[in-house]
Structures are given as C-alpha cells and as structure tokens.
Amino acid sequence: MWHLITAPIVLPMLTALIIMLPPVHYSPMRRRWVSMISSVLQLVLVLTLLFQVQANGMVHYAIGNWQAPFGIILVADTLSVVLVCLTSFLALGAICYGSAGEDEKGSFFHPLFQFQIMGINGAFLTGDLFNLFVFFEVLLIASYALLIHAGGKNKTRAAVHYVVLNLTGSAIFLISLAVLYGTLGTLNIADMAQKVAVLPAEDLMLVKSGGLMLMIVFALKAAILPLQFWLPATYSSASAPVAALFAVMTKIGVYALLRVYTTIFGAHAGELSDIAGDWLLPAGLATIALGAVGVMASHDFRKLVANLVLVSVGTLVSLVALQTELSAAAAVYYTVHSTLVTAALFLIADLIANQRGKAGDRLVSGRRVTQPVLLGFMFMLGALTVAGLPPFSGFVGKLMLLQAVIEPGQRIVIWGLVLLSSLMVIIALSRAGSTLFWRISGNDSDGGKAHPLQVFAVCWLLLASPLLALFAGPLTELSQQAAAQLYDTSTAVHSILGQPLKEVSP
Known part of the structure; x- marks a missing residue:
C-alpha cells in the first residue's frame, strides 16, 4: 500500500511522457483530456494517501529498498501530504482553465505543467536535502518554460530575471549542501537531526554557516524581503493558469524553512537550535509591510494579486519564526487558504482583462465587462476571503495566526502589522x-x-474558502496534527533510522 507514496511523483511524470507521444501529442483535445483525467486521478490518490497517514501515522518509503540514511527516502507525514493535496487540488483548477484555449498559445503546455507538478510534489515528499535540490531544479526548469508560454516582451524580461536569480540560488544551495555533507557526512534530514544533536564543538560554525546559507536559498524561493523583488513582475506577467500554479511555488520555500529549522535545527540541536529565528521574524514582518504597500500602489489587478502573495508569504514566515506548535498549525491552515484564494484571483484577473478591451486589468476606467454579475460575484468572494473577513476561511486563518502569538511584546508588533x-x-x-x-x-x-472550463476552474478554487470555513473544526485539528508530527522529531528519527534521537552532547 505504501507504494502509493510514489504516485504524486510518478503519475505526473508518466502523464507528461504520454502527452508527448503520438497519437496524444497530435490532438489538442486528447492532450487536454489526458492532463485533466490524470489531475483528477492524482487528487483521488493523494486524498487516499492522506487518510492512510491519518490512520497509521508517518511512514517513509525507501526507493529500491535502500534504507536511510543511504537510499532515496520519501517521507509522508500529515504536513507533507496536506501540501501535496493542496497542489493537486490547485493543479486541477489551473489545468482546466488552461484547457479552455490558453494551452494552445505555446508549445508543450501540458507536459511542462505535469513536470512542474512532479517537482512540487517531490519537494514536499522528499526526506533528504539533496533530493530537495533535485526536485527544486525539476520544478524550476519547467517553470522557466511555462513563464514565457505564449511569448511577449514582458514575459521574456521577467523570465530572464527569474532564471538568473534562481540559478544563483541553486549555486548557493549546492555550496551549502557541500558544507553540510562534508561536516555531517549525510544529507538525510532525519540523520542530520541525529548528527546535529551530538555535533562536536569544532564543527559548530561550519554547520551553522551551511544552515544559514540554506536560509538564504529558501528565502529566495519564498520571496522574502530583501529577496522578493522578482516576484511581482514574474507572477503578473505569467499567463493566468501558470500564475495560479505559481501561487504554491513560494510555499515550497516556506515549507523548506519550516521543515529544516524544526527537524534539523530544532530544540534538540543545542547551540544550533533556532539559528534562523532572529532573521526570519523581522524579515517576515518587513515582507508583510512591503506587500501591503505594494497592494496599495498597484496600477493593475494582476500586480495587486502578486503583492497579495507577498503579504501571505510574510505572514507564513513570521509564523515559522515563532517556532511553536500553535504557529505551525496556523501556518498549515493559512497556507491552504492563501494559496487557493490568490490562485483564484489570478484567474479572475485574466477573465476581467479579456472582457474590458484595451483597458485590460489596469485600474483605470474602461469598457463594461461582458459578464458583470458573474465576474463581480467572483471578485467579491475572492476579495472578502483574501482580506480575512468573516465568515470566510481568511478570517479563520487570521484568527489562528493571532492566537499563535503568545508573548506580549510580539503581540503588539505582529497583531498591529497583520491587522x-x-x-x-x-x-x-x-x-x-x-x-x-x-x-x-x-x-x-x-x-x-x-x-465553461474557465468558470469551473474559478468556482473550483473559490469553493475552497467556504468549505475551509464550514469545516474549520476538523481542518484545524488536521493542522494541529500536522504541527504535532512536525515537532515530534524523536519519533520521526526513530521511524526512519530505527534508533532514538540522541541527547545533545554536553
């Protein structure tokens, strides 16, 4: 049954290969149907995996039966599987929207889309840092091509900046992995947690420097201040379904921060515990402030939504910096909410632009949209949700966020800035x-x-908000379960390595 862990990685890879082969490749309709059916199947399989993880707890899967710390390990706990479910849910909506005609404006839209899904799912499920780098590269290579899908000067300019910055980040990632591997002798996350707990004093600075270099890489991927300047132009210039899928890309960086600085450099790590906390909290708060200013200053709707992504990233990074189970649970719920609503708003922006003539989505007077009631209702629902107003999911997410801030001094700053x-x-x-x-x-x-496919895609993503609010009780319990498993490093190490977590050396 636990071969199912590989499905979110293997299925999109096989789907991409099938789409590129005849006779599917020669028929736009066949490409669309294969891609959409595969996305539905992926969603069903990852939901099944989530139920299995809830019933049996965290499990790991050793590719080729090469056990940790030597083999390639996939780890399925509640946190990783929830994020894979989020990706599959989002991908189905984005693919349906793209299948309404956007996919035919460039080449290989569906294979690239599936390869990017493969990379995203792999990044969430991998159990070691080197394969995290590998899956980062898979999703980034696909995103480079998807970003310039359909061409255009603005897309090309944004793509150049995006590629250069991410190549730089990849180089720093490799250097940090080399430092950590040279010192610890392993890149398996559970084994690194074990080694860091008993690290000799002479190796502390090397491991700390490698860990802080990782923070720079993940901050770039998540678009945290001052490494956020690529995001507004990139997301606003991408085609609508691509921008919708990109809404989950920054969350991979946040997830990596949460996983690495809780499991490897958590409370058990002695002098290296919480090495990123002093940097992440001010960076997260500054990102919220910058994103809010960007939202106010935006002259077109797409860029406004891109700045909303910055606000959500800053909020999540601030929660990661708090390093508590409450904050981690709030981060899980808020990740699901913010990803789906910003993705829906990217699609709504495209629909509005298509119906306003030359004015497009620019915030200037223009022609009346063809479907004012439909698009107006979609816009209102998305706006109420992303702003955090009751009774939608944004309100629940903001409430969990505020409750997660325990220290009085932090409450003044974080509550004030968030509100x-x-x-x-x-x-x-x-x-x-x-x-x-x-x-x-x-x-x-x-x-x-x-x-009709575009309307379905937007409704599919917007429907998540009332459902997240309606089932807030069980979903917050699921978030708390994910946070509890994340902070139970001893159980994770014992499950993967077959030995208990060692005590910190005196």
Missing part, C-alpha cells in the same frame, strides 16, 4: 473593484464570455 495590512488590503481591493466594475467609459465591451 493594519488587512485594512490596507481591504482598501486596495475596494478601490480595485469599484474601478473595474463601476468606472465605465466608451462602448460596451465586445469581448467574449468566459469559457
């Missing part, structure tokens, strides 16, 4: 909505109506 940024988001979205739907000039738009 102020929420107010700025409400103001910016209110202004954007009134401009896009009420400031009408010229003749009515002659833009076509939204394709």
Whole structure:
C-alpha cells in the first residue's frame, strides 16, 4: 500500500511522457483530456494517501529498498501530504482553465505543467536535502518554460530575471549542501537531526554557516524581503493558469524553512537550535509591510494579486519564526487558504482583462465587462476571503495566526502589522473593484464570455474558502496534527533510522 507514496511523483511524470507521444501529442483535445483525467486521478490518490497517514501515522518509503540514511527516502507525514493535496487540488483548477484555449498559445503546455507538478510534489515528499535540490531544479526548469508560454516582451524580461536569480540560488544551495555533507557526512534530514544533536564543538560554525546559507536559498524561493523583488513582475506577467500554479511555488520555500529549522535545527540541536529565528521574524514582518504597500500602489489587478502573495508569504514566515506548535498549525491552515484564494484571483484577473478591451486589468476606467454579475460575484468572494473577513476561511486563518502569538511584546508588533495590512488590503481591493466594475467609459465591451472550463476552474478554487470555513473544526485539528508530527522529531528519527534521537552532547 505504501507504494502509493510514489504516485504524486510518478503519475505526473508518466502523464507528461504520454502527452508527448503520438497519437496524444497530435490532438489538442486528447492532450487536454489526458492532463485533466490524470489531475483528477492524482487528487483521488493523494486524498487516499492522506487518510492512510491519518490512520497509521508517518511512514517513509525507501526507493529500491535502500534504507536511510543511504537510499532515496520519501517521507509522508500529515504536513507533507496536506501540501501535496493542496497542489493537486490547485493543479486541477489551473489545468482546466488552461484547457479552455490558453494551452494552445505555446508549445508543450501540458507536459511542462505535469513536470512542474512532479517537482512540487517531490519537494514536499522528499526526506533528504539533496533530493530537495533535485526536485527544486525539476520544478524550476519547467517553470522557466511555462513563464514565457505564449511569448511577449514582458514575459521574456521577467523570465530572464527569474532564471538568473534562481540559478544563483541553486549555486548557493549546492555550496551549502557541500558544507553540510562534508561536516555531517549525510544529507538525510532525519540523520542530520541525529548528527546535529551530538555535533562536536569544532564543527559548530561550519554547520551553522551551511544552515544559514540554506536560509538564504529558501528565502529566495519564498520571496522574502530583501529577496522578493522578482516576484511581482514574474507572477503578473505569467499567463493566468501558470500564475495560479505559481501561487504554491513560494510555499515550497516556506515549507523548506519550516521543515529544516524544526527537524534539523530544532530544540534538540543545542547551540544550533533556532539559528534562523532572529532573521526570519523581522524579515517576515518587513515582507508583510512591503506587500501591503505594494497592494496599495498597484496600477493593475494582476500586480495587486502578486503583492497579495507577498503579504501571505510574510505572514507564513513570521509564523515559522515563532517556532511553536500553535504557529505551525496556523501556518498549515493559512497556507491552504492563501494559496487557493490568490490562485483564484489570478484567474479572475485574466477573465476581467479579456472582457474590458484595451483597458485590460489596469485600474483605470474602461469598457463594461461582458459578464458583470458573474465576474463581480467572483471578485467579491475572492476579495472578502483574501482580506480575512468573516465568515470566510481568511478570517479563520487570521484568527489562528493571532492566537499563535503568545508573548506580549510580539503581540503588539505582529497583531498591529497583520491587522493594519488587512485594512490596507481591504482598501486596495475596494478601490480595485469599484474601478473595474463601476468606472465605465466608451462602448460596451465586445469581448467574449468566459469559457465553461474557465468558470469551473474559478468556482473550483473559490469553493475552497467556504468549505475551509464550514469545516474549520476538523481542518484545524488536521493542522494541529500536522504541527504535532512536525515537532515530534524523536519519533520521526526513530521511524526512519530505527534508533532514538540522541541527547545533545554536553
């Protein structure tokens, strides 16, 4: 049964290969059906995997039966499987939207999409840092091509910046892995946790430098200040389904921060425990502030949504920096909420742009959209959710976030900044909505109506918000279970290595 752990990686890889082979490759309709059916199957399989993990606890899978710390290990705990479920749910909506015609504006859309899903799922499920690097490269190579899908000067400029920065990050990643492997003799996450706990004093600075270099890499992937400047231009220039899938990309960096600085450099690590905390909290808070200012200053709706991604990243990084089970549980719930709603808003921005003529999604007066009631309702639901207003999932996520801040001094800063940024988001979205739907000039738009697949995709992603609020009780319990497993390093090490976590050396 535990061969099922490999399905989120193997299935999208096989799907991409099938799509590139005749006779599927020569028929756009066949490519679409194969991609969509595979996405549905992936979602069913990962939900089955989630139920199995909940019933049996964390498990690991050794590829080729080469056991840890020597073999390639996949680890399925509640946190990783929840994020794989999130990716599969998001991918289905994005692929359906792309299958309405966006996929035919460039080459190899569906194979690249499937390869990126493979890389994202692999990054969440891997049990060692070297394979985390490998899966990072898989998803990044696919994202390079998807970013310039359909071409255009803006996409090419954004792609150049994106590629250069990520290549730099990959180089730093390799250097940090070399330092850590040379010192610890392993890159298996559980084994590293074991080795760090009994690290000789003369190796402390080397391991600390390697760990902090990892923080730089993950901060770049997550787009944390001051390494965030690539994100607004990149996300706003990407095609709508690609930008929707990119909504989960920054969460991989946040996940890596959470996993590495809890499992490897957690409370058991002695002098190396919480080595990133002093850096992550101010960086996260500054990212929230910068994202909120960017939301207020945006002149088009796509860039506004891209800055909303920055706000969500800053919020998540601040939760990671708190290093408690409460904050980790809040981060899990908030990750699911923020990823799905920002992805939906990217799709809504594209629908609005297609129906406003030359004005597009720019926040200026323009033609009336062809479907004002449908798009207006979608916009309102997305705006209320992302702003954190009741009774939607954003309110539950913000409430969990505020409850996770325990220290009085931190409450003043974090509560104040989070609530102020929420107010700025409400103001910016209110202004954007009134401009896009009420400031009408010229003749009515002659833009076509939204394709049924596009409407389904947006509704699929937006539906998550009321469901996350309606089932907030069991979902917050699931988040708490994920956080408890994450912080139970001793059980994880014993399960993977077959030996208890050693005590910190005196």
